[in-house]
Amino acid sequence: MKKLFALLLAVTMALAITACSSSGGSEDSIKIGLLAPLTGEVAQYGLSVSSGAELYIKEINEAGGINGKTIEVIKYDEQGDATEAVNNYYRLVDDGVVGIIGDVTSAPTVAVAQASVEDNMPMVTASATDPSVISYGSNFFQACLNEPYQGTTMASFAANELGVTSAATIYNTGDDYSIGCNDAFVEQCGELGVQVLAQEGYADGDVDFNAQLTSIIASGAQAIFCPNYYQDDGMIVTQARTLGFTGYILGVDGWTNTHEYTDPENLYDCYFCTSFAIIDDEKINEFAEAYRAENDKDPGNFEALGYDAAMVLINGIKAAEDAGLEAGSDEYKQAVIDGIANGVVEGVTGEISYDGTGAPTKSIMIVSLDSGSPEFYMNY
Amino acid sequence: MRDKYKRIPVPVRYLINAVLCALFLVIVQSLISGGAISRYQSGILAQIGVYIIMAVSLNIATGYLGQLPLGHAGFMSIGGYSCAIFMMRLSDKLGVETADLLVPGLIFGGCVAALFGLIIGIPALRLKGDYLAIVTLGFAEIIRVFMLNIDSLLGFKFTGGAGGLTGIPRYSNFLNVFITVILVCFFIHTMMKSRHGRAILAIRDNEIAAEASGVNVSYYKTLAFVISAFFAGIGGGLHAGNIGVMDPTKFGFMESIEILVMVVLGGMGSMLGSISAATVITIVNQALTSLSEYRMVIYALLLIVVMMFRPKGLFGTYDFSLNHVMERLLNRDFPKRMNRGAKK
Numbered sequence: 001m002k003k004l005f006a007l008l009l010a011v012t013m014a015l016a017i018t019a020c021s022s023s024g025g026s027e028d029s030i031k032i033g034l035l036a037p038l039t040g041e042v043a044q045y046g047l048s049v050s051s052g053a054e055l056y057i058k059e060i061n062e063a064g065g066i067n068g069k070t071i072e073v074i075k076y077d078e079q080g081d082a083t084e085a086v087n088n089y090y091r092l093v094d095d096g097v098v099g100i101i102g103d104v105t106s107a108p109t110v111a112v113a114q115a116s117v118e119d120n121m122p123m124v125t126a127s128a129t130d131p132s133v134i135s136y137g138s139n140f141f142q143a144c145l146n147e148p149y150q151g152t153t154m155a156s157f158a159a160n161e162l163g164v165t166s167a168a169t170i171y172n173t174g175d176d177y178s179i180g181c182n183d184a185f186v187e188q189c190g191e192l193g194v195q196v197l198a199q200e201g202y203a204d205g206d207v208d209f210n211a212q213l214t215s216i217i218a219s220g221a222q223a224i225f226c227p228n229y230y231q232d233d234g235m236i237v238t239q240a241r242t243l244g245f246t247g248y249i250l251g252v253d254g255w256t257n258t259h260e261y262t263d264p265e266n267l268y269d270c271y272f273c274t275s276f277a278i279i280d281d282e283k284i285n286e287f288a289e290a291y292r293a294e295n296d297k298d299p300g301n302f303e304a305l306g307y308d309a310a311m312v313l314i315n316g317i318k319a320a321e322d323a324g325l326e327a328g329s330d331e332y333k334q335a336v337i338d339g340i341a342n343g344v345v346e347g348v349t350g351e352i353s354y355d356g357t358g359a360p361t362k363s364i365m366i367v368s369l370d371s372g373s374p375e376f377y378m379n380y
Numbered sequence: 381m382r383d384k385y386k387r388i389p390v391p392v393r394y395l396i397n398a399v400l401c402a403l404f405l406v407i408v409q410s411l412i413s414g415g416a417i418s419r420y421q422s423g424i425l426a427q428i429g430v431y432i433i434m435a436v437s438l439n440i441a442t443g444y445l446g447q448l449p450l451g452h453a454g455f456m457s458i459g460g461y462s463c464a465i466f467m468m469r470l471s472d473k474l475g476v477e478t479a480d481l482l483v484p485g486l487i488f489g490g491c492v493a494a495l496f497g498l499i500i501g502i503p504a505l506r507l508k509g510d511y512l513a514i515v516t517l518g519f520a521e522i523i524r525v526f527m528l529n530i531d532s533l534l535g536f537k538f539t540g541g542a543g544g545l546t547g548i549p550r551y552s553n554f555l556n557v558f559i560t561v562i563l564v565c566f567f568i569h570t571m572m573k574s575r576h577g578r579a580i581l582a583i584r585d586n587e588i589a590a591e592a593s594g595v596n597v598s599y600y601k602t603l604a605f606v607i608s609a610f611f612a613g614i615g616g617g618l619h620a621g622n623i624g625v626m627d628p629t630k631f632g633f634m635e636s637i638e639i640l641v642m643v644v645l646g647g648m649g650s651m652l653g654s655i656s657a658a659t660v661i662t663i664v665n666q667a668l669t670s671l672s673e674y675r676m677v678i679y680a681l682l683l684i685v686v687m688m689f690r691p692k693g694l695f696g697t698y699d700f701s702l703n704h705v706m707e708r709l710l711n712r713d714f715p716k717r718m719n720r721g722a723k724k
Binding site (some may be wrong): 076175 | 418419420423424427525528529532541542543544546547550619622623624625627629630666669673675676
């Protein structure tokens, strides 16, 4: 009886596996890969990026695809793990994709970037802000602005626009995005003559920032630079205001949803730089509405970057398709890469073009949270 | 009756096994170069090899010595980082290809891991059972945090911090991983058949009796722990070369548990068990990726089912010996117990 039960379970499982792994593709489709963490600790970012990218692909397919060919997305979950990312990258290559959107977080993206150079596989990452991801080969592009650029921008903004002469930073020592922004900010402050009175680190997963904030307040800094993701930022803003800090709090593009994590009255004099926020703008409204119709919630920075990453890749594929090359050949891949490098796309995060590197040239805006929700402050 | 039992001489046994291993390597390698095995599949094969090394090395401490360390991923991390940093720095200095430094690199990685194994082993092995588990767990966490923060302490790029150690040349491939697997398994096998191995098994079965019989308990405990760490370091070194990035967050608590699951699932004290469980779990993990969220449920169910029907693991303490099978065939001796498995 026990054996029968075991056998039954084994058979069911085997069936389940085979049933799910079969996927058919037609001749008239172009396969692209989507690599993102859909489960695990960083799944929220992966799901956001993939929902944005899939929205764009859906729109393109509804508009007739590329020269009559529909786009088929093959999506693999890499669980936020570099090993899985590399495995799944090779799996996508086996599946015959012509380009890949991904990866999402920095360490897996670097691993994939290193592997993809051998194949000259066109890749666009939506959100890996680590500047090193584009250093391995010309086949890799970022849709997002990298960490040094964001940190530098905020330092200049603080010095030139807000007239700040002393600042302090609080950052996550377990997150390379946070460290990268912090380092760039501190360096730029040095150049502009802004005194950095304290640099306080905290560990990934911390929820109590009182110790760091108390020492920052004691240092008398006029502004706190807080280059972290929105859950942490919300707590930091709340705790800083509770401790009586009344100066500026500055952030980077991880701040997009911060206003949902703290009370509106804490958000005075809070600014962050980003390439996307839901502000009153025709293009953004259109995107936000389409996104809401699909997903029942507001898009954030990751969704918008996912959407734009898909746009950048599709723009490159269009160039290769127009040239009439054979999908999967070396010339095709090169044509996609050239198409991306020379193309200009009107994304929801601004106009994206590349000037010889994989880092985009695009505008960055400063968003103010004075009113309790994101409002366009200025282009910088 | 027993006198007439035909035996295969020892050199011939080794020769047969060596030929079979070589044959396996040649066949798979030619399939890879012929293109029958894609790069995705050969990457998975290399990953299977790495986890086989991790599982058989943990099996020394868990299955043979009878302790429960929960910090195996810590040794893997140390080995991987030191092997990769050693090879990258040295190839820059000497101007040689990184892949040529694989053997010294792996040995260096293994030795550093073994050194840490010794440092943690001497105090930790005075403890037993769950206490040891907690100490080794804490040790692995210290390693993880150390790798994350050492850069800002040193003030220059050493481990790469939270971003991970990147730009490691991808020097691991099916061939060198599986040659290492065979060497590691051979070493562990012969060690367990030697006086030292017997002493380690005696400690597992009854520590007091072993000590009373003159086995130096603390020496052999530490020895087994250090050897376990050494091979874990080698596994880590091959892992670094297979992926090209060392991400400190990977080597957390869950990684140690994953390796422990392989050992327990295969059967504690069975090398065959560790090898097959490492293979099966790696493949199942890959096969189930298309199920995304359901993967963890099925994976957990699989573990529960195996533990329900085979509480001692798939193979218990049974180890396959080609020699025994061949000798039985030679003597036309087919006892029923051959099917029953567990011999001891």
